[in-house]
Amino acid sequence: MTAEMEGALQAAGEENKKKKRKAADRALVMLSGGLDSATCLYWARSRNYETSAITFNYFGRLEKEKQAARLVAEKAGVHVTEVDLSFMKEAADFRGGDNNGSSSSSSNNNNNRDGRWDSYVPARNMIFYSIAAHYAEYAGVRWIVGGHNSHDVSFFKDASRGYIEKLNALFREGCLLCDGNNGAGAGTGRLQEPYQIVLPLADLDRKGVVELALELGVPIGQTWSCHGDGGSHCGRCYACVQRLKAFASLGLQDPVFPRGRA
Numbered sequence: 001m002t003a004e005m006e007g008a009l010q011a012a013g014e015e016n017k018k019k020k021r022k023a024a025d026r027a028l029v030m031l032s033g034g035l036d037s038a039t040c041l042y043w044a045r046s047r048n049y050e051t052s053a054i055t056f057n058y059f060g061r062l063e064k065e066k067q068a069a070r071l072v073a074e075k076a077g078v079h080v081t082e083v084d085l086s087f088m089k090e091a092a093d094f095r096g097g098d099n100n101g102s103s104s105s106s107s108n109n110n111n112n113r114d115g116r117w118d119s120y121v122p123a124r125n126m127i128f129y130s131i132a133a134h135y136a137e138y139a140g141v142r143w144i145v146g147g148h149n150s151h152d153v154s155f156f157k158d159a160s161r162g163y164i165e166k167l168n169a170l171f172r173e174g175c176l177l178c179d180g181n182n183g184a185g186a187g188t189g190r191l192q193e194p195y196q197i198v199l200p201l202a203d204l205d206r207k208g209v210v211e212l213a214l215e216l217g218v219p220i221g222q223t224w225s226c227h228g229d230g231g232s233h234c235g236r237c238y239a240c241v242q243r244l245k246a247f248a249s250l251g252l253q254d255p256v257f258p259r260g261r262a
């Protein structure tokens, strides 16, 4: 074989590899409708991933939050898959013991110093990411994008880097439709490598997330973070207070709050 032919073959091989890499660049964003996950959606788009979203309708999930997820996805022009998980309850609802579908975010529990205990769900991320993995494998998704910021990963153990790395190791081990297997015809044949969870906000505090959201053009006014189901953000619950602080630290007005509150 001449050097010229070898060169041509090598170039064709490189081109083929590039095509394969490009074909694998699909992202599935875990979308709640809050600022963090909306930022992840726009982050994935900014990386030119072929992006879709998934959202989980657990017990008592606020209608406002569901609407926000739909609106943000619509604005971004991505499809969102809604998964019914009505058996899954947040700790406040579990303790409340009522099964009438109402959501209780207030609690007298002494451990509930900042509201995060109320929103805790046992094994939440193992369940959410496992479901996302199921969709990802059939859809040829390479990246499952999670919107945990640095505060989340330090408090919620199932969002920590170590926990997520263990899930990624399990996905690498269990994915049969990836790599050379190509699923005996069952899959799309797009995945050269197993899908993995990425956490683009894991090093950012809330102020950093707001800055990134602004940079990426996230429709911040469409997001929903409040634990209450009022017509607008209450400004008093844990999530609202954190948003207010983050925007105030940048000298900005958060568009979800009525004027004058920040």
Ligand SMILES: [Zn+2]
Pocket: 225, 226, 227, 228, 233, 234, 235, 236, 237, 238, 239, 240, 241
């Ligand atoms: Zn609120």
